[in-house]
Amino acid sequence: MSIELVYILIILFIGSFIQGSSGFGFGLFSMGLLSLILTVKDSILLILGLTILISIRILIKYYRFICWKELIPILCAALVGRIFAFFFIGQFGTSEMMKQWLGFVLLGLVGYLFLRPKKELSRLPFSDHLLFPVLVGLAGGFVGGAFAVGGPFFVVYFLMFYQDKRNYNANLQVTFFLSNLFTLIMHGLNGDVTPKLSLYILLGSLAVLFGVSIGLKWFERLPKEFIQRLAYSIVLVAGINLLIFS
Numbered sequence: 001m002s003i004e005l006v007y008i009l010i011i012l013f014i015g016s017f018i019q020g021s022s023g024f025g026f027g028l029f030s031m032g033l034l035s036l037i038l039t040v041k042d043s044i045l046l047i048l049g050l051t052i053l054i055s056i057r058i059l060i061k062y063y064r065f066i067c068w069k070e071l072i073p074i075l076c077a078a079l080v081g082r083i084f085a086f087f088f089i090g091q092f093g094t095s096e097m098m099k100q101w102l103g104f105v106l107l108g109l110v111g112y113l114f115l116r117p118k119k120e121l122s123r124l125p126f127s128d129h130l131l132f133p134v135l136v137g138l139a140g141g142f143v144g145g146a147f148a149v150g151g152p153f154f155v156v157y158f159l160m161f162y163q164d165k166r167n168y169n170a171n172l173q174v175t176f177f178l179s180n181l182f183t184l185i186m187h188g189l190n191g192d193v194t195p196k197l198s199l200y201i202l203l204g205s206l207a208v209l210f211g212v213s214i215g216l217k218w219f220e221r222l223p224k225e226f227i228q229r230l231a232y233s234i235v236l237v238a239g240i241n242l243l244i245f246s
Contacts, residue, residue, distance in 0.1 A: 004037055008200060009207045012050060016208035019054050020215020021222065022230045023169045024151035024176075026051055026208075028238040031148050041089065042197050044148040045187055048180040049201045054212045055177035058169060061216065065170035067162075074133035074140075074157065078179045081141020081150075086186045088146050106152060106239030110232050133157065140175075145183045151176070152235045169219070 011033045018025035027047045034043040059066075136157045144150020154175050162168040187193060222230075 005200075005203065007037065008034065008046075009204060012204045013207040013211040016050070016054055016211030017215040018234065019051075020058065020212035021218040022215075022234065023058075023165075023172050023219070024155050025234040026054060027144070027148040027151060028234050032238075032241045041192065042194075044089075044146075045184065045193060045197060046200055046204065047148040048144075048184055049193075050204050050208045051176055052180050052184065053205050054208050055173040055180070057209060057212050058173045058216065059177065062166050062170040062173070065164065065166040066174055067167060067171055070161070071171055071174060073130060074137040074154070075175055075178060077134040077137025078141035078144075078154075078175060079182055081138040081143075082145040082179055082183045082186070084138075085142045085145025086183065086190075088142070090190075100243055103239045103241070103243035106149075106235050107243070110152075110235040110239065114232060114236075141179055144179060149238060150179075152238075155235075165219075 011030050015026040015030040018029050030047055031043055034046065038046070136153050140150040140153030140157075142150070143153065151172075154172055158168045158172050162171065184193070
């Protein structure tokens with residue numbers, strides 16, 4: 001087993017543990033590290049492919065808490081965002097400036113979440129408008145397809161609307177599963193999934209299944225408030241990473 005493969009498997013294990021214990025974070029943790037030895041495009045496809053597997057593992061446990069009717073607007077918008085991301089990658093690649101802008105967006109988002117008054121209502125004044133989930137879905141879908149770090153948009157949305165952490169996690173994973181599967185199919189039909197990448201996805205599946213299973217045990221034991229702080233901290237680290245290393 002090569003040093004490169006061992007490095008990849010360690011990253012995938014830690015990232016999947018984070019996602020199992022907080023509901024997201026696999027892409028945020030893994031993207032910057034994987035892109036040090038793989039191309040950005042291969043890193044994205046590896047993360048998206050394995051996120052599908054992680055989401056399935058989590059949904060096996062929490063599928064009863066899916067709210068399909070409420071998912072339709074944000075999910076449809078996310079798929080449209082993924083179409084734009086597919087053409088963005090093909091046309092422009094991954095711009096360093098875009099990564100820096102993404103870092104600023106993440107830092108601004110997590111700054112608001114950490115600093116807002118505790119007495120503030122969890123929902124924003126316009127969050128009940130139909131346009132809100134559509135905009136969140138478009139943004140999260142595009143960023144997830146173009147950089148594999150679109151999770152924060154959906155995390156903030158579902159944490160805002162669901163008090164039960166099981167509803168939050170189930171709906172989040174359905175969004176990840178369907179949008180990532182959609183993106184992977186588009187890239188597969190375009191010939192972007194190479195034999196080497198397929199091997200990494202196959203071997204990486206063992207690491208992520210082990211990591212997410214351990215993470216799920218922690219998810220059951222942790223209160224929602226701690227999961228929120230953990231999730232927001234992941235976003236903060238991801239934003240700083242994008243600004244420093246891009």
